[in-house]
Amino acid sequence: MAMSDPFRLILASGSQARKDMLTGARLTFDVIPAKIDEDAITSLMISESDCVEAADIAGVLSAEKALSVSRANPGALVIGSDQVLTVGRRLFSKAATLEDARETLDILRGRTHELVSSVSLATGEHVLWQSFDHAQLTMRSFSDEFLACYLDRAGSRILNSVGCYEIEGPGVQLFERIEGDYFTILGMPLLPLLTELRSRGVILT
Amino acid sequence: MAMSDPFRLILASGSQARKDMLTGARLTFDVIPAKIDEDAITSLMISESDCVEAADIAGVLSAEKALSVSRANPGALVIGSDQVLTVGRRLFSKAATLEDARETLDILRGRTHELVSSVSLATGEHVLWQSFDHAQLTMRSFSDEFLACYLDRAGSRILNSVGCYEIEGPGVQLFERIEGDYFTILGMPLLPLLTELRSRGVILT
Numbered sequence: 001m002a003m004s005d006p007f008r009l010i011l012a013s014g015s016q017a018r019k020d021m022l023t024g025a026r027l028t029f030d031v032i033p034a035k036i037d038e039d040a041i042t043s044l045m046i047s048e049s050d051c052v053e054a055a056d057i058a059g060v061l062s063a064e065k066a067l068s069v070s071r072a073n074p075g076a077l078v079i080g081s082d083q084v085l086t087v088g089r090r091l092f093s094k095a096a097t098l099e100d101a102r103e104t105l106d107i108l109r110g111r112t113h114e115l116v117s118s119v120s121l122a123t124g125e126h127v128l129w130q131s132f133d134h135a136q137l138t139m140r141s142f143s144d145e146f147l148a149c150y151l152d153r154a155g156s157r158i159l160n161s162v163g164c165y166e167i168e169g170p171g172v173q174l175f176e177r178i179e180g181d182y183f184t185i186l187g188m189p190l191l192p193l194l195t196e197l198r199s200r201g202v203i204l205t
Numbered sequence: 206m207a208m209s210d211p212f213r214l215i216l217a218s219g220s221q222a223r224k225d226m227l228t229g230a231r232l233t234f235d236v237i238p239a240k241i242d243e244d245a246i247t248s249l250m251i252s253e254s255d256c257v258e259a260a261d262i263a264g265v266l267s268a269e270k271a272l273s274v275s276r277a278n279p280g281a282l283v284i285g286s287d288q289v290l291t292v293g294r295r296l297f298s299k300a301a302t303l304e305d306a307r308e309t310l311d312i313l314r315g316r317t318h319e320l321v322s323s324v325s326l327a328t329g330e331h332v333l334w335q336s337f338d339h340a341q342l343t344m345r346s347f348s349d350e351f352l353a354c355y356l357d358r359a360g361s362r363i364l365n366s367v368g369c370y371e372i373e374g375p376g377v378q379l380f381e382r383i384e385g386d387y388f389t390i391l392g393m394p395l396l397p398l399l400t401e402l403r404s405r406g407v408i409l410t
Contacts, residue, residue: 143409169231194378
């Protein structure tokens with residue numbers, strides 16, 4: 001579905017879900033995961049302001065990811081994306097181990113959390129465009145037995161997601177309510193990105 | 206994630222998307238596609254009432270599908286599901302050929318359509334439970350060139366869906382707005398079904 005294009009399109013993310021989204025939409029692109037220190041940037045933002053929002057953090061991180069790859073690949077159009085999970089004012093980072101994942105899921109159980117996903121387009125030194133979307137997800141009050149069984153079967157794949165779930169897989173069983181765009185939940189607001197790529201002549205209108 | 210269960214769970218649908226949903230959620234089930242004359246049932250319902258709703262049709266068809274398989278498999282718990290697409294009062298059936306698909310997409314282009322998905326549980330002669338959900342999808346005003354390219358590349362897989370698209374694939378490029386639960390859009394309201402299966406002790410709480 002891509003035009004014979006003058007752009008080299010690059011996805012600056014190693015996320016399988018984001019790659020699958022773009023592949024599903026039949027885009028032609030390369031994958032070059034950005035190497036930025038997300039925790040350092042997030043900590044700096046939080047230390048500099050009392051009222052930093054999840055969307056601010058997701059926006060800065062998606063832009064920084066896109067820029068870190070676009071600077072090294074002049075002429076390319078680079079897609080950066082980030083997702084932040086919050087419960088109230090509390091911000092979550094990815095779990096490093098299955099024991100961390102158990103702690104995260106124990107906190108999320110029976111509560112509504114918010115996912116904010118951001119996508120940025122950059123070329124050279126410039127961010128050309130950015131978009132956000134929010135989703136609200138409510139986990140049910142699953143039993144300890146269910147949680148143990150989930151962690152046992154899901155394995156380390158869930159460490160790729162800040163919420164420790166893949167809703168396209170067994171993670172769906174954690175939820176009682178899912179409100180929001182599916183692509184946003186998977187990690188990137190796809191429809192606004194496609195609209196922007198169309199307006200730039202990268203894909204067919 | 207299934208308990209050591211006394212039930213044989215059967216999905217009365219040949220739809221790959223529905224099968225993938227249940228497999229993703231780690232359910233153990235057999236697939237026995239229902240053989241019912243959907244067009245005859247729909248025509249009868251429309252001829253008998255001036256105000257039949259899309260949800261009525263989806264509900265009757267999901268129940269009939271579940272019953273046709275539960276009658277033949279005593280003791281099994283059978284999942285039937287149906288999806289109906291409407292634009293205003295107009296009801297669409299699946300396209301039989303790519304030329305029919307072109308006509309459907311030509312009508313849906315630039316418009317909002319509604320998908321109603323229904324899921325039923327039956328055992329023996331009885332429907333035990335039913336649920337519905339609605340989603341609204343707006344196609345963008347894509348070019349004829351895009352449509353030709355889409356039909357050419359998507360191939361006959363799109364004939365499996367009443368809207369002639371798979372939003373998990375290239376079909377996402379047809380849309381400017383998608384509002385509603387992803388599983389409902391794929392063809393079956395999964396979260397209410399999982400809740401019901403939990404309350405019946407079929408899967409772990």
